[in-house]
Amino acid sequence: MNFFTDGPRERPLFPVPEQELYSYEGRPWTGPPTEHIVPAVLPWVIQLARSERTVVALRGVEVWPEAATLRLSVYSRDNLLTDAPRGTLIDHRRVPDYHALLIGVLFADGSRASSETISVPSATEPDAPVLRAQGRGGTAFHFDHDVFVWPLPPPGPMKLIVQWIDRGIAETQTRLDGGAIRGAAPEAGELWPGLPRRTANELPARRVGAQVAITHQTVTGETSAGPGTPSPLPSRGPGATFSRRDPANGFTPGTNSAMPEGHPES
Template structure:
């Protein structure tokens, strides 16, 4: 027998379960779906020093995620300039200069739909504090959002990955995806995606669980 063998241990008080946050369909892809992957494999831009590519599209019942990557190769930049470019490369958001947003440092994306409708990830207002509609307020038009996913860099080159969330599923027809990143040497550039192919792929979405709760 030990000294603390009969030491009373009070039972913890009951803890209510924290309600699960389920984002509206325009905010994010469904959590409980296995999306089919549609290969894309296209360069939006390619130069001797900078490339940006769309690798594939993950198609969900409510929208799609475009997986992308980009790489910058060092040329004649000195250490100071390379360090400055590194900071912008891995945080592709506006750099504030005297309280103003530098458009040159912003990674801009846009989508043009067959009927002429446009959506952009990078309206500068999205970077201003306090801007943006509440999450539970359904947008008037398509949502097109850029989400960085990290990367790495060294003395010779830098690489990073990201994703573009598009809601709702696109219509059939040509979708023009545009990008611009002036500080990385990329002028306005674009590729064309097949909206019908992406929309048709949604029929192959697999639910994790057949019950209603699991499908949210």
């Protein structure tokens, strides 16, 4: 008898990858809705912090209907790979490393979020703002990052805070125009208007990193209708729609040339 059995074994039922895109189900605090929305783009290019051998810069803001993604880049005259063992320089940890690169936002209403805490997507709407950073790779001397921030900032100044003690960068604040970010949100365009909602007998499997998460709807056969359950599409008031939507083609890209409100503050 052979040690290895003859023929392939039966494959498990789960995970079941989705073969068709369903309509946007909300939960805008979990991450950018890249499968359904083309964001408005604010072409802001700002040096956020600088030391003798390192520069941290903002290279634009992607604005979603209810959140924003800050595109951050790090440039260095030293090899950055030794500082990014996990593929990112901004790292959420249980015990924050206050000598590493830290990013934070402070809204005009006093609410705040930063990379010093672990940011895990939640099933229900959080009580506080969310900041989630993700490395986008680069080279030994240049790294890109997406810093997702939910919700949209209220009108007024939004401070973007950077600190990197190991690289000689003390806490540095840059003031951005929160109203301009919020005002760009209606220009985000829905790609697939009218997609069907997922029904209770579907078996969606959404990949989260290297794992697969089966939705509550799959397990129970019902949808949640409790408090905090988001609507299918971001609500902007009765009868409101995305201002750049084209019923025939899904969306028409818009432009927004609004500039940041202020400059770095030490």
